[in-house]
Amino acid sequence: MAITKNTNEMPFLQIKDLVVEYTSDGETIHAVNGVDLSLRRGETLGLVGETGAGKTTIAKSILRILPDRSAKICGGEIFVNGKDLLKLSEPEIQQIRGNEIAMIFQDPMTALNPVKRVGDQIAEVIRIHNSISPAEVEKRAKEMLELVGIPAQRFREYPHQFSGGMKQRVVIAIALACNPDLLLADEPTTALDVTIQAQVLDMIADLKKQKNSSMIMITHDLGVVAEVCDQVGIIYAGEIVEYGSKEQIFDHPTHPYTIGLFGAIPDMNEDEEWLHPIEGLPPDPTNLPQGCAFNPRCPYATEECRKGKIPFAETPDGHLSRCLHTAEVLKKEANA
Amino acid sequence: MFKYFLKRLLWMIPIVLGVAIITFTLLYFTPGDPAYIILGSNATEVELENLRETLGVNQPYLVRLVKYLGDVFLRFDLGTSYSTKTSVTGELIYRLPNTLLLTIASLAISVLIGLPLGVTAAVNQNRLGDRVSMLLALLGVSMPSFWLAMLLVILFAVKLHWLPAMGVGGLKYWILPALSGSTGGIASIARQTRSSMLEVIRSDYVTTARAKGVKERNVIYGHALPNALIPIITLVGTQFGMMLGGTLILENIFGIPGVGSYLTTAVSSRDYPVVQGGVVFLAICFSFCMLMVDMIYALVDPRIKAQYEGKKGK
Amino acid sequence: MANTKTSTAKKKSHFRMVLRQLKKNRAAMIGLAIFLVEVAIAVFAPALMPYGYTDADYTALHQPPTARHLLGTDDMGRDILSRLMYGARYSLVMGLTSTAGAMFLGICVGSIAGYFGGQVDNIIMRILDIIQSIPGMLLTIALAAVLGTGVDKTIMALSVAGISGYARLLRANMLNVRNLEYIEASQSINCSKLRIIVSHMIPNSISPLIVTATMSVASTIVLAASLSFIGLGVQPPSPEWGAMLAGGRAWIQQYPHIVIFPGLAIMITVLSLNMLGDGLRDALDPKLKN
């Protein structure tokens, strides 16, 4: 079921009913179960959810860099600028990777090749996508380094000579080297300590503005979403359970899981005895519960929630939530 | 880097000295003496005793040790063989090319065939290609090289007369020896490459490379393999040692006048100068090659190079 | 992701877990089966053998495989099948005992170096460097020459030659284990040095040694065979497989079967041990599994 927020101009990225499964040791893991997304040029979409909810799998399916042995895209389409990436041949998708769509990885310590010079790793993506002279390639690679705040003289050094934050800057340099139209940032700051996080986020934000590229920010940190994203999608067990603009989600969380997420953030100015985690455990991906995946942990769950696929419902303030009891939940939350 | 290389070279001197002393002591306590072998069964005890005196075989341990160490380390003279009276150094230098040629040929074949085999097995893991190559590798590792050598001789030399089974000469003399020498090597390198590639293929920087739009071939050979090389190089180092030993037997079978067969005959005929000289000679070549292996580490992995330059070695 | 499927969480000792993993590995089971069959043959050899291993039938020299002699006869008219069966004893005994010997001595040397570290470790390591710079085969030959020929002396030679490999491996593991907290803990409750080494450090650094040991039983069998192949090690008339191979060399042209069958026997034994070793390695270090 295609969802488009406003239908006047063609969305830059459109994901329709994406289904991805992993197989390991004979068991199949349902990582992504029918995700629909769309993104306009220059916009940033935040994907929020616990680890293992399938956020990274979605990003990797866009670039088709899932480990081809154990992972399989079972269904759905991914349109970028009108082209369905899943139908492209390998050489064609290789043209797009790093050029039109780029990705920033989560753990900088392992994202860079330890035995290759930092400069060469940046130059490589430039050389692949631009037929220009090697001197020109090196010049542009050095520019990228300067852009992310690393002195060009360190061009010939190795990853082990860089700190965590510096390495993440190199990863960002690699991602932005060819001015990608779409940037996939997979929890770019999780592995960094707090002070460095802010610098990196600011850098990503203004580089994005300079190059007018759109971005998908994957994170489980609601603070990051607030600062960077325009649209927000809450993901649970491989499904988008709530989708809307940042203001709508932060001001009127409608889906019980989203409410639970916000509730779990400790409030600085209140002295709380206990934290408020969401009860129960995240579902086992090899044996997902029927109907709404959240029902075992949902205080409002009824029999209906356990039957069939739950459709999106429009919430009073106009964003979408995949819940049958939206009205009842809002009423109860309003007076809590 | 060069400082580390020099330090390791200097460090080889005490090691070679240690090897010389250990070999000398081992041989000193080996029962039996060369007299009978030199004079044959017609010799009487008087003649045998006369030869033992001339060769100085009956002198006490310390006298001979000091004389031997003096010769080797001060005058660089490995002495002359008891039986053939030829200078050991000359003989070893004449024979070394054959042994090194066989060892390096076997090693080269092992790496050139073993490596790609291992990589393809790792890349399409658990598919047909992987199963077949790993089963053949298992067979290759389990086959004793000297038995395989004899099987090849039976088939290609004795039955089909395609290849000469013996002696030294043009290229076709080296096919069978190199083949039997390298089968074990191909198998173990393929297995090691497969397991270290499997570890590396899942790491994040390989995904980063793919995300950069790098072609699959370059991802595997350009990004994954260099990182998988370290354990493979360690194995190639130990393989070199084993092959140097293995060629002792192959030289015996194929009649190649190499250092190996020279030493094995010398050990059983108690030709002390030859054994002592030969072992010291081989130990020097061997530790030099081990040093080369460590240097290759530094080339392949900058972190190890930094470690060498930074603190005092391993 | 806690796996809620399993019932009561049994107390799974590391060892039983490894065994369960090993059972699943088909190749390892085949290897174990072949190995056990060989041990059985070796043990019941006298009963199974169609002929005595020294009975020579001078009318049937170099017979290729016939009904009377399933694998033919050798250059002295002795039945090759019986000699292979009896020969299994030599190979298995030599392979197992010298590996056990080498491992035991290696563990002693390695643990001393591993635990005490500093000067002691340095000296031992330098001695090991010296020993290891003599190519393995040559060291074994020299030791075999010193100790003399015969099964018992060959076992001693192979054990001594194998020490440095195990010592170095154990020392490396011990070094990482040494600075783990539970060693400091045991030191703090003032356990004796020996107790710490034996009951804490060795069990935790032993698993790689087990894999190497299985593989090295196979390589020791080949080494023993090559020793008798060049005239050291086990001497005729005892039917050690390497000696049988050497004996048949002169008759490669007319009677290659004298050479082929002993080699096949060595290969199958080594194959089974390698399969078992692979299985063990995968079981002990699962991340290579899938």
Place this chain on the structure above:
Amino acid sequence: MTNLSRRDFLKVMGLGTVGLVGALALAGCGDGASKTGTNTGSDSANTGSSENTATGKTVENVVNEIPTTSQDSITFGASAAITTLQPYLGVGLVPTLITYGVYETLFAFGEDNTTLEPRLAKGVQTDDNLTYDVEIYDNIYDSNGNHITADDVVFSFHAYKESGVGLAKTESIEKTGDYSVRIVVVDNAIGTWDDTVRKTAIVSEKEYNASEDGFSTAPVGTGMYAVTEFKPGISLTVTKRDDYWQADESKRAFLASANMDELTQMVIAEASQLAVALQTGAIDLASIPQAVADPFMGNSDYAFFPLTAPLGLQVYFSGDAHSPVADNQKLRQAILYAIDVDAIITVAYDGYGERQYTFGPSAASDFQEKWRNEDYYNYDVDKAKALLEEAGYKPGELHLQILSIGAIDAWSKACQVMQQNLSAIGIDLEILNYEAALYGSYMNDGQYYDMLINNVTQNYLVTAWNAKLGAQNFGGKTCTSIDDPKLQELLKGCLFEENHTPENVDAFHSYLKEQAYAYGLCAPQNFTFAKKEVGMVEPYYDYIGGMYLPCCKYAGK
């Protein structure tokens, strides 16, 4: 592709591979079973060696038409590795092409391998067979034109003595003139003077000192041949010199004859490869071990020259107190009767060999034909059992050890046959298979064994007996520590020029046989095959049984 589960796949692949290797092996040996080998000639008429049990069988020469012409050069194969060509080394290390062809000695054996003939020496005088005055020719030049004088002779003798491998029984040598020397030897036993003057290679002192590796790769001798090419461990080529110093053919020694212009000796260690080389024509001639001789037996393309080797196998008893055989003549005789020499010939020499009838080679000049029909402990199990009982032992009581070399195939097999023979009469014989070096340091001391297997050969029986049983050679006893004054007395009674008569020789032979101290077993029949084109008519074997090609007779030469 049907989904072949991982388990079944592995099983199928495993079985398939083992089957493949088995098939490869059987294919390899299947061909061997048909025994046609690869010779082109008609299927060899000889019956497989497995059927007949005839003892000591010999095969006649089948080449009927003798070719009229022969080649000018011969390439022959031999298993001994040639690593050096120096003049003063141990036995068997330097090929005869060098020791007879390139170097020359003062005297040399004639065609009968017994009588000494002058070679470099012109004449010799002696009155007590201890001090000899030798005169040499004055026109001797070596291949580099150096004139050989008495000084060179003295230098050569001293060089050989200092090498420690020879002249143990030479007292001294001094120059008595430009071309004459005086040599004094230790004793006048038969063979002492022969060994002194026929083994010492005479070289020019200047030339020898000039060579930096002591003639190891480029020897300069006065002989008929000069070395043209030498690849250590691979091949050696010698060619006839046209400037040989002795122009007068009648005065030349027999060993100085050179019936072939160029000779190349190839080193081929492996028996099967020697046969393949001869079949494929890589070599023209070779001494082929019995095991691989089938393709050539009765094959008319090859001329065949069998020879019973003088170097056979003997068994000795220890005289040391620890051994039960030391003072028990009946036990020694029981053991000798129990030994089946024909079985040893069948197994150790593949059936091609000959018994020995005394302690030493039958080809020796002082061998007496009548010994062949005496009862030389012919195989008789009942007599052996009876004698064992007389010796005071019941079956199963006695455990003996025999010392042998594991690496020498014939010795190891002979021991295994004796082991079987002795267990048949209730004696448990343990074989001590040692390395050659270890064997060498134990063999001359009876305490290490009860029995010893060894071999000795000289051109005279008495020299062989003296070499192994002469008390002065082994510190007052025989080589196996037997102390028997009567034996020594009888030995001295036939050892010297004046008492070397058949009666004395027979007296010692009978006493030794009676006491059963040492016993000659058997000697192998060596086969030399030569391609017809070589055109060899009559072979010449030296006193140790090695064929020396320059002295053989060729058609048209």
